[in-house]
Amino acid sequence: MGELFDYNILLIGFMGAGKSTVADYMKKAYSMDVVEMDQIIAERQGLSISEIFEKYGEEFFRDLETALLVEMQSRKNVVISCGGGVPMRERNVKEMKKNGRVVLLTAKPETILERVKDDHNRPLLEGKKNVEYIAELMEKRREKYQAAADLIVETDGRTAEEICGEIIRKLQGNKEEMEK
Ligand code: S3P
Numbered sequence: 001m002g003e004l005f006d007y008n009i010l011l012i013g014f015m016g017a018g019k020s021t022v023a024d025y026m027k028k029a030y031s032m033d034v035v036e037m038d039q040i041i042a043e044r045q046g047l048s049i050s051e052i053f054e055k056y057g058e059e060f061f062r063d064l065e066t067a068l069l070v071e072m073q074s075r076k077n078v079v080i081s082c083g084g085g086v087p088m089r090e091r092n093v094k095e096m097k098k099n100g101r102v103v104l105l106t107a108k109p110e111t112i113l114e115r116v117k118d119d120h121n122r123p124l125l126e127g128k129k130n131v132e133y134i135a136e137l138m139e140k141r142r143e144k145y146q147a148a149a150d151l152i153v154e155t156d157g158r159t160a161e162e163i164c165g166e167i168i169r170k171l172q173g174n175k176e177e178m179e180k
Helices: 019-030 037-045 049-056 058-074 090-098 109-116 131-148 160-179
Strands: 008-012 033-036 078-081 100-106 151-154
Touching: 008 019, 019 033, 019 078, 019 160, 033 037, 037 049, 037 058, 037 078, 049 058, 058 078, 058 090, 090 100, 090 131, 100 131, 100 160, 109 131, 151 160
Parallel strands: 008 078, 008 100, 033 078, 100 151
Antiparallel strands: none
């Protein structure tokens, strides 16, 4: 199979919105390469995300995210699963748009809580895993998430297959529209 896209697909959204799950499915079903930003950053530092935050602070981690987005501009047909905080920096949004389409995955706070409750590698949620806190942080981020997105896809109660189908269809539909 040839390459589906001549650009990258950047998945953004809140922690637990399903970015990694959707990226895994894209890899399996469409043979796309996947870059899991948190995982690459952790591997390169030889530390977990929580350890990077503890040892060097959040700003340092955010700088690594920006550098990785720039690095990915030389690639195409890669699904990039971005950390939940990536779109909060204006510079990151510019870097994402240079070689990619940005897809925002959304979910209700209740759904997010269900998905993240047993995970302990999300320092921003540790000790605050409740619907109120998640809803509040989500609300603070909403505007920037929406402004960064080329496409918004809801994930509540849907399978990875359904979500990926919608993403591919809509991105390819846009291409056909543009070629008309
Ligand atoms: C963060 C999200 C995390 C990770 C870090 C900070 C955020 O990624 O990058 O803990 O600021 O929302 P996931 O969205 O993959 O959980």
